[in-house]
Amino acid sequence: MFKALVTHLLQHLITQNSWANALLQPHAGKAVQFNIASIKTNIIILENGGLAVAGETNVADATVSISVSLLLRLITQDEAAKMQIAISGDTHLATELAKVLSNMVWDYEDDLSKLVGDVPAIKLSQLGRETVANIKQSSIQLAEMVSEYWQEEKPLIAKKRHVEQFNADVDKLRADAARLEKRLAKLTQQFQPSYNKITSENRP
Amino acid sequence: MTSEHNTHFGFKTVSEADKAKKVGEVFHSVASKYDLMNDVMSAGMHRGWKRFAVEISGVRSGDKVLDIAGGSGDLSKLFAKKVGADGQVILTDINASMLAVGRDRMLDAGLSVPALQCDAEKLPFPDQYFDCVIVAFGLRNMTHKDFALAEMQRVLKVGGRLLVLEFSKVWQPLSKIYDIYSFKLLPLMGKLLAHDAESYQYLAESIRMHPDQEALKKMMIEAGLSKVDYYNLSAGVVALHKGYKT
Numbered sequence: 001m002f003k004a005l006v007t008h009l010l011q012h013l014i015t016q017n018s019w020a021n022a023l024l025q026p027h028a029g030k031a032v033q034f035n036i037a038s039i040k041t042n043i044i045i046l047e048n049g050g051l052a053v054a055g056e057t058n059v060a061d062a063t064v065s066i067s068v069s070l071l072l073r074l075i076t077q078d079e080a081a082k083m084q085i086a087i088s089g090d091t092h093l094a095t096e097l098a099k100v101l102s103n104m105v106w107d108y109e110d111d112l113s114k115l116v117g118d119v120p121a122i123k124l125s126q127l128g129r130e131t132v133a134n135i136k137q138s139s140i141q142l143a144e145m146v147s148e149y150w151q152e153e154k155p156l157i158a159k160k161r162h163v164e165q166f167n168a169d170v171d172k173l174r175a176d177a178a179r180l181e182k183r184l185a186k187l188t189q190q191f192q193p194s195y196n197k198i199t200s201e202n203r204p
Numbered sequence: 205m206t207s208e209h210n211t212h213f214g215f216k217t218v219s220e221a222d223k224a225k226k227v228g229e230v231f232h233s234v235a236s237k238y239d240l241m242n243d244v245m246s247a248g249m250h251r252g253w254k255r256f257a258v259e260i261s262g263v264r265s266g267d268k269v270l271d272i273a274g275g276s277g278d279l280s281k282l283f284a285k286k287v288g289a290d291g292q293v294i295l296t297d298i299n300a301s302m303l304a305v306g307r308d309r310m311l312d313a314g315l316s317v318p319a320l321q322c323d324a325e326k327l328p329f330p331d332q333y334f335d336c337v338i339v340a341f342g343l344r345n346m347t348h349k350d351f352a353l354a355e356m357q358r359v360l361k362v363g364g365r366l367l368v369l370e371f372s373k374v375w376q377p378l379s380k381i382y383d384i385y386s387f388k389l390l391p392l393m394g395k396l397l398a399h400d401a402e403s404y405q406y407l408a409e410s411i412r413m414h415p416d417q418e419a420l421k422k423m424m425i426e427a428g429l430s431k432v433d434y435y436n437l438s439a440g441v442v443a444l445h446k447g448y449k450t
């Protein structure tokens with residue numbers, strides 16, 4: 001019943017984001033396989049512009065692959081990470097579906113209001129948002145503290161400016177070595193004829 | 205194997221002419237308690253299976269839907285809400301008793317759904333008329349499944365969908381428990397609740413004689429449908445097949 005449950009959730013999200021119907025309808029009947037970490041799921045576009053998990057024997061028209069590390073970057077809204085998503089097959093279809101899925105918003109306040117009423121739903125949503133914001137802020141502070149401790153008190157992580165200095169030194173050393181190599185080559189070329197002459201004269 | 209003019213009626217072999225009559229008798233007998241028995245037999249899961257079929261159908265406002273072997277009208281009711289006032293749902297069943305139950309339920313729900321008694325092997329509709337045709341728990345009772353599937357394909361518009369919701373082959377590790385349930389518990393429940401053990405014995409046997417997931421998929425392709433795919437529901441107790449007319 002996993003597929004039925006996910007399909008129901010997708011359809012509920014599509015109902016809340018009706019703008020997506022028009023974008024998806026031209027691709028009705030087509031499916032996209034999402035390979036996220038080790039999980040593979042085929043999502044099919046329905047004739048009414050809805051979404052569903054595809055059946056057991058579906059053959060996808062496009063594939064979107066996202067590794068675990070890339071997924072973490074996408075969660076933290078790293079724009080550069082979006083460029084690294086691997087897409088194959090019908091790329092227009094995959095891009096369109098990925099765009100819809102990433103822009104869909106869950107109106108949880110509306111869902112909650114049907115269960116507990118409007119006012120409690122607003123209050124609960126506010127509480128939820130504040131809690132999430134607090135957790136996010138606390139997590140950032142904790143990460144900063146740990147990072148500072150590992151940089152200053154017990155150096156396990158290099159500071160950014162030290163890494164940059166190290167990189168610049170390596171670049172300078174590489175350039176110096178290249179220059180020296182060129183000079184040696186030039187000298188070798190310059191003295192090679194006289195060296196050859198001396199060695200040939202001294203031969204018995 | 206059955207001979208050219210014989211077919212299955214559960215585990216029995218009967219003449220093709222007798223099958224429709226015998227199936228008719230079974231459903232005349234169970235019609236009044238069909239809903240109750242469905243709920244008891246499936247622990248209410250048949251409602252979830254039907255809702256899922258409606259979700260997968262992709263039916264939208266204004267569509268024309270044909271509900272074949274619609275019996276008590278569960279699906280017609282759900283589809284009527286989906287298609288709205290601009291759309292059309294037609295409820296059909298070969299069995300007058302079952303159709304009467306469905307028709308009354310539609311009227312009680314205030315829905316204007318025409319109820320039509322007809323044979324799925326000879327559908328009285330023009331070619332390319334419906335956006336979606338669905339048959340739920342009805343195909344296994346049909347004498348010539350291939351004729352019926354071809355008819356369903358005929359009445360579909362190009363781009364239309366055929367959905368077949370039917371009992372299927374259960375996941376192997378559960379087959380022993382499922383057999384005990386089907387052949388011991390099901391007729392007993394039929395006896396206690398509907399005072400009709402024989403009809404429920406037939407239901408269990410007909411499920412076993414019905415083609416499994418892959419065989420039905422092949423039959424749908426042979427009937428002219430394409431991109432046929434299926435969902436196993438409740439570990440394969442039921443399968444939902446969907447195919448397109450292209």
